[in-house]
Amino acid sequence: MAVAGGIMDVSTWFDLRRKGVACAWVSLEHGGMSKLTEGGSPSSTALGQASSGRRLDLPPRAPKLLPTSPPPQSPPVLECKVKYFTMKRGYSESPATSSLGPPQSKFKHNPEGDGQFLEDESTKIFARKVAEHYSARTNQTLEQREASVIIHLKKLNNWIKSVLIQLYTRRGDAVLDLACGKGGDLIKWDKAKVGYYVGIDIAEGSIEDCRTRYNGDADHHQRRKKFSFPARLICGDCYEARLDEVLADDAPFDICSCQFALHYSWSTEARARRALANISALLRPGADGLAFGNSIYWIRFDEEFSEKKFSSSSPFGIKYKFHLEDAVDCPEWIVPFHLFKALAEEYDLELVFVKNSHEFVHEYMKKPEYIELMRRLGALGDGNQDPTTLSPDEWEVAYLYLAFVLRKRGQPDRTQGNGKRDRGQMHISKEDIMAVGS
Numbered sequence: 001m002a003v004a005g006g007i008m009d010v011s012t013w014f015d016l017r018r019k020g021v022a023c024a025w026v027s028l029e030h031g032g033m034s035k036l037t038e039g040g041s042p043s044s045t046a047l048g049q050a051s052s053g054r055r056l057d058l059p060p061r062a063p064k065l066l067p068t069s070p071p072p073q074s075p076p077v078l079e080c081k082v083k084y085f086t087m088k089r090g091y092s093e094s095p096a097t098s099s100l101g102p103p104q105s106k107f108k109h110n111p112e113g114d115g116q117f118l119e120d121e122s123t124k125i126f127a128r129k130v131a132e133h134y135s136a137r138t139n140q141t142l143e144q145r146e147a148s149v150i151i152h153l154k155k156l157n158n159w160i161k162s163v164l165i166q167l168y169t170r171r172g173d174a175v176l177d178l179a180c181g182k183g184g185d186l187i188k189w190d191k192a193k194v195g196y197y198v199g200i201d202i203a204e205g206s207i208e209d210c211r212t213r214y215n216g217d218a219d220h221h222q223r224r225k226k227f228s229f230p231a232r233l234i235c236g237d238c239y240e241a242r243l244d245e246v247l248a249d250d251a252p253f254d255i256c257s258c259q260f261a262l263h264y265s266w267s268t269e270a271r272a273r274r275a276l277a278n279i280s281a282l283l284r285p286g287a288d289g290l291a292f293g294n295s296i297y298w299i300r301f302d303e304e305f306s307e308k309k310f311s312s313s314s315p316f317g318i319k320y321k322f323h324l325e326d327a328v329d330c331p332e333w334i335v336p337f338h339l340f341k342a343l344a345e346e347y348d349l350e351l352v353f354v355k356n357s358h359e360f361v362h363e364y365m366k367k368p369e370y371i372e373l374m375r376r377l378g379a380l381g382d383g384n385q386d387p388t389t390l391s392p393d394e395w396e397v398a399y400l401y402l403a404f405v406l407r408k409r410g411q412p413d414r415t416q417g418n419g420k421r422d423r424g425q426m427h428i429s430k431e432d433i434m435a436v437g438s
């Protein structure tokens with residue numbers, strides 16, 4: 001996910017239109033309750049352009065669920081220096097101790113690989129090549145940038161990053177920007193009023209550009225005001241180094257951002273695991289307590305889940321208390337959906353459709369017949385006389401639910417008819433109700 005603008009979907013791996021990889025991890029995603037806490041809402045534009053031409057409105061994004069954490073203690077450094085560190089070898093020498101547990105592979109090893117999570121030389125050479133490539137890219141003037149054949153793509157990517165940052169950043173957040181490049185997102189972080197920033201990149205040239213940009217030396221013409229947050233810059237391979245050690249004094253971070261660069265970790269399993277182990281070790285858990293909610297609902301876990309980890313080996317009985325105003329107030333249980341899917345398959349029930357309610361709205365509010373149905377059912381008002389619509393808090397609750405469809409495997413038995421009309425009744429009396437079980 002984690003979050004919109006995520007990693008390429010494997011099914012469209014070769015679809016060059018989606019080659020860009022943008023991703024961000026935020027503290028909300030950390031700690032096992034992520035699916036319950038994520039926000040986001042459909043764009044009202046898409047709805048507004050629905051075929052009837054009449055506008056249906058939805059609330060803007062759901063607000064943050066969790067209490068704002070106090071701004072982190074920031075080191076008093078406003079002039080940015082770069083710290084270079086030497087790269088250590090992979091897991092065989094320094095096993096990860098993050099919440100991901102020991103870095104054991106679940107995947108088949110490439111027979112040509114070493115299978116021991118040792119970084120082989122070619123991996124290092126490729127990482128270096130990437131570093132050299134980015135280091136060699138010189139800063140462009142505004143005119144050069146505007147003349148680029150991909151200027152609109154660049155602007156689109158920038159917009160996606162800006163939206164992500166605005167959606168998930170809270171004032172005072174401590175940010176870790178993995179593969180920060182030339183600091184192209186510094187202004188975005190400044191606008192989000194972050195409290196502390198650490199940028200790390202493998203390309204020395206880029207990190208140097210980032211340093212001058214941060215110090216304000218790059219903007220001779222624009223004379224931009226100084227950034228309002230203190231920062232540290234680090235030059236190194238963030239998919240190889242033990243960042244939990246390097247940044248032990250800076251952690252935890254509220255946000256870990258990795259924009260258009262996560263794919264560089266995927267050259268080997270060891271590097272991909274190092275990336276995630278670093279992120280996991282440095283992020284502050286997303287929920288401060290064991291409860292969260294808004295004005296119309298709350299969810300509270302018992303102390304037994306204080307670690308905020310749900311073991312895949314005991315996926316049943318993950319209980320929480322659910323309160324939904326005017327509807328529910330009782331214990332419920334988390335359904336780890338991938339395990340539910342696997343279990344259903346054991347009973348020849350295959351999953352053919354699954355969508356979170358937010359996705360569901362996005363998808364089916366593009367279809368005129370369902371827009372009309374929505375108008376009639378009135379969840380979003382009627383787009384005409386009735387201006388009432390879901391509140392942001394209601395929209396947030398909608399996110400807690402998945403719609404899914406299972407299909408029974410196998411061929412239908414054509415000899416069995418469907419006619420059951422003689423079985424039921426057209427009026428059911430109390431006595432007609434059959435009791436089963438105890």
Ligand SMILES: C[S@@+](CC[C@H](N)C(=O)[O-])C[C@H]1O[C@@H](n2cnc3c(N)ncnc32)[C@H](O)[C@@H]1O
Binds near residue numbers: 130134200202259
């Ligand atoms: C497409 S640029 C994105 C830069 C920046 N995140 C942005 O959105 O403007 C990719 C960046 O990833 C960095 N990178 C690639 N591999 C890396 C690694 N192993 N460790 C740290 N940075 C890396 C490159 O040096 C480059 O700056």
